[in-house]
Amino acid sequence: MQGKSKKSLTSLGEVFTTFVAGLLLSGHIIAQQAAMMNPGLVGRDQTEAIRINEAIFQATGFGNTTMVVTPDGNVIIDTSLIVNAPRHKRLLQAEDDGPVKYIILTHAHGDHTGGVNAWREEGTEIIAQDEHYEFVNYQNRLKGMFSQRNAAQFPSLNVVQLSELEIAEGVDNFGADIVPTIMFDEEYDFEVGGVEFNVLHTPGETYDHLSVWIPKYRAAFVGDNFYTSFPNMYTLRGTKPRWALDYVDSINRILALKPEILIPSHGDAIIGEQQIERELTRYRDAILYVHDKTVLGMNQGKDVHTLMAEISLPSDLDIGEGYGRISWSVRGIYENYMGWFDGNPTSMFSTPVDDAYPQLVELAGGAEAVAMLAEAQIESGDLELALHSADIALRAEPKNTRALQARLAAFKALLAASDNSNEAGWLGFGVRESQAALDSVLSP
Ligand SMILES: [Zn+2]
Structure with missing residues (x-):
């Protein structure tokens, strides 16, 4: 079995x-x-x-x-x-x-x-x-x-x-x-x-x-090894x-x-030697471009998040991101080569940054205040930042309704705008998870 x-x-x-x-x-x-x-x-x-x-x-x-x-x-x-x-x-x-x-x-x-x-x-x-x-x-x-x-x-x-x-x-x-x-x-x-x-x-x-x-x-x-999209590297x-x-x-x-x-x-299937050569070459060059830009950035001392934000395909190599995402591939290349350590000695230890949040949230005026920051970030379109703020608030107070609502709203907005199937799968998970937490708080 x-x-x-x-x-x-x-x-x-x-x-x-x-x-x-x-x-x-x-x-x-x-x-x-x-x-x-x-x-x-x-x-x-x-x-x-x-x-x-x-x-x-x-x-x-x-x-x-x-x-x-x-x-x-x-x-x-x-x-x-x-x-x-x-x-x-x-x-x-x-x-x-x-x-x-x-x-x-x-x-x-x-x-x-x-x-x-x-x-x-x-x-x-x-x-x-x-x-x-x-x-x-x-x-x-x-x-x-x-x-x-x-x-x-x-x-x-x-x-x-x-x-x-x-x-x-x-x-x-x-x-x-x-x-x-x-x-x-x-x-x-x-x-x-x-x-x-x-x-x-x-x-x-x-x-x-x-x-x-x-x-x-x-x-x-x-x-x-070939899709009509950037691969899921x-x-x-x-x-x-x-x-x-x-x-x-x-x-x-x-x-x-x-x-x-x-x-x-x-x-x-693709038929015709010239068309195949053209499409395969472009596909290969797109992969090589992302690889080489990542390696160059690494050698220039750039961190992984900077490179994730910075690297995109030039228009002649733009093969689309319906399946694989360039930013995840950049991070994949970076971390496959170097492993998890980011070069900051703070990161060596088993205490995660999350453990620092509750006291910081308290200093900021509590989870409600940080949830309001998340709402303001949603308002101004900074959805990724809003998710971080909501997570920070929830690390301090896991059942904070306002923070859960902000997290849910940010995931929903990102999902509505997503054009990548893998990303949408995980945003959907974020929506369901936040909704379930919210439901259990509102009607325990
Ligand atoms: Zn397959």
């Missing part, structure tokens, strides 16, 4: 972002997210598979499942979420119901691995990169923590009930199921039905990430470092192949 709970947890990562956006967000964000990932609300109404060429077919969803047909059997690249798999299988098998010889997993997020059992047949080989082993163990090792984060960010899914949160009593470091039958380090080549497949290690969104190259069709399957639910220079190297590896067809696991 452990394997089962693992699967529902790993499927939670950021895999539901668009799905959840549809449940949580305002209309324009739904439209933007849908357009970002795929027109037609992520394949929900898809009645037949997309024919990319004479041998490659795709079912869309969060994420896509792609099938390569050969005379001796088929190859499935990514299997989508477990909930999408039956629909994807029906659509793709309507095109060709040959045996499934191989399943290739671009990486071990649940929106890519969820449908493995739906597709797997007697003798099907499942291919993943060597780092898959640590990646699935890492997701399993921290499943209690991820449960909490996912319950906050993706409440509408009800996939994790708070009552189900695991109260850890021990640590399971290496207990994950290892599903793949073939693992490789740098490159794995095979042939089926006269079609050659080159499977390449291309770390980026995850360190177990791979890409697939089919020379015959000049087709590159790039998994989650740091994800708020928490993740091990996603290294900017890994993305850059991996994209360069794909560019060198000069693909005619580029197939990401979210969103539409």
Whole structure:
């Protein structure tokens, strides 16, 4: 049963972002997210598979499942979420119901691995990169923590009930199921039905990430290393470092192949060598720009918050922030390189700055006075400052109605203005949490 709970947890990562956006967000964000990932609300109404060429077919969803047909059997690249798999299988098998010889997993997020059992047949080989082993163990090792984060960010899914949160009593470091039958380090080549497949290690969104190259069709399957948005180089639910220079190297590896067809696991395929080169180059350069500006600022002695506020993409590299945020990526790069210490000796100790607030609030005239400051900040549009003021007041007096109301109002205003699906998930959590605290104060 452990394997089962693992699967529902790993499927939670950021895999539901668009799905959840549809449940949580305002209309324009739904439209933007849908357009970002795929027109037609992520394949929900898809009645037949997309024919990319004479041998490659795709079912869309969060994420896509792609099938390569050969005379001796088929190859499935990514299997989508477990909930999408039956629909994807029906659509793709309507095109060709040959045996499934191989399943290739671009990486071990649940929106890519969820449908493995739906597709797997007697003798099907499942291919993943060597780092898959640590990646699935890492997701399993921290499943209690991820449960909490996912319950906050993706409440509408009800996939994790708070009552189900695991109260850890021990640590399971290496207990994950290892599903793949073939693992490789740098490159794995095979042939089926006269079609050659080159499977390449291309770390980026995850360190177990791979890409697939089919020379015959000049087709590159790039998994989650390409989106029509700045990538989620740091994800708020928490993740091990996603290294900017890994993305850059991996994209360069794909560019060198000069693909005619580029197939990401979210969103539409791109057809045409020149367009692919243009879009991949811009994507790579946007990542490199943010990385280099961050490193430059670090070497110039700037702190992380200054750089988060300061760095933005120039217009020719502006690939949008519907999915990843530049500011979180800046902080991710900074802290992945340097760790948590900010260089201020005050920060070395276990006493957090929050512990200083109650006495300061008292000096300022009490929580009510600080809550009024938060209200004034909301009034003048300084919503992030208002959140800090409200938090400071609440640290001194957790049930202060005025501070709770200010916190709620600031979150609501930020949510209404948000155009990023991950940010909106957490702002929604802030709204619910503040509302619940307020309700319990007003009618205990
Ligand atoms: Zn994905």
